[in-house]
Amino acid sequence: MPTRRKFLLSMTALGASSAVWACPLPTVLEENKHSILMLNAACSDANTPNVFEPAILRVALGDSVTFIPTDTGHNAASKRGMIPEGAEGWNGAIDEEVTVEFTVPGIYGYICLPHYDMGMVGLIVVGDDLSNLEAAKKVRHPGSARKAFRTFLKELEA
Numbered sequence: 218m219p220t221r222r223k224f225l226l227s228m229t230a231l232g233a234s235s236a237v238w239a240c241p242l243p244t245v246l247e248e249n250k251h252s253i254l255m256l257n258a259a260c261s262d263a264n265t266p267n268v269f270e271p272a273i274l275r276v277a278l279g280d281s282v283t284f285i286p287t288d289t290g291h292n293a294a295s296k297r298g299m300i301p302e303g304a305e306g307w308n309g310a311i312d313e314e315v316t317v318e319f320t321v322p323g324i325y326g327y328i329c330l331p332h333y334d335m336g337m338v339g340l341i342v343v344g345d346d347l348s349n350l351e352a353a354k355k356v357r358h359p360g361s362a363r364k365a366f367r368t369f370l371k372e373l374e375a
């Protein structure tokens with residue numbers, strides 16, 4: 218019963234919105250289902266504000282990823298130009314838990330709109346496919362998002 222499972226997960230996530238609960242990260246909820254936390258501060262460094270954790274996530278084709286509003290005031294939305302051709306984007310509301318199923322391989326860049334220019338961005342790589350890397354690199358970003366995306370995209374090539 219996937220619906221009920223999702224409900225229970227949501228209640229757990231919302232009921233325990235503390236960094237203590239968030240770290241270490243429950244990045245794999247169950248087989249083929251991953252999670253990314255939306256946090257006011259990084260698990261590894263409390264002085265790094267507004268982050269997705271993990272900021273880079275590799276998943277298999279067909280896997281799903283749930284963006285969990287562990288802290289409030291964040292959203293998760295795909296970035297135009299930073300998803301593979303033929304893939305559908307997503308646009309979560311503030312504090313909304315969003316689950317995205319990835320059926321097209323490639324790189325997916327996404328942002329938190331309120332903290333976009335502060336560098337709250339992330340990447341999901343589906344099926345180890347980097348074929349839209351050059352296209353993703355060409356997208357322009359405001360403020361700290363530019364450096365954050367550049368750093369994350371460089372990590373994919375390492």
Ligand SMILES: [Cu+2]
Pocket residue numbers: 267268290291292329330331332337
């Ligand atoms: Cu945010």
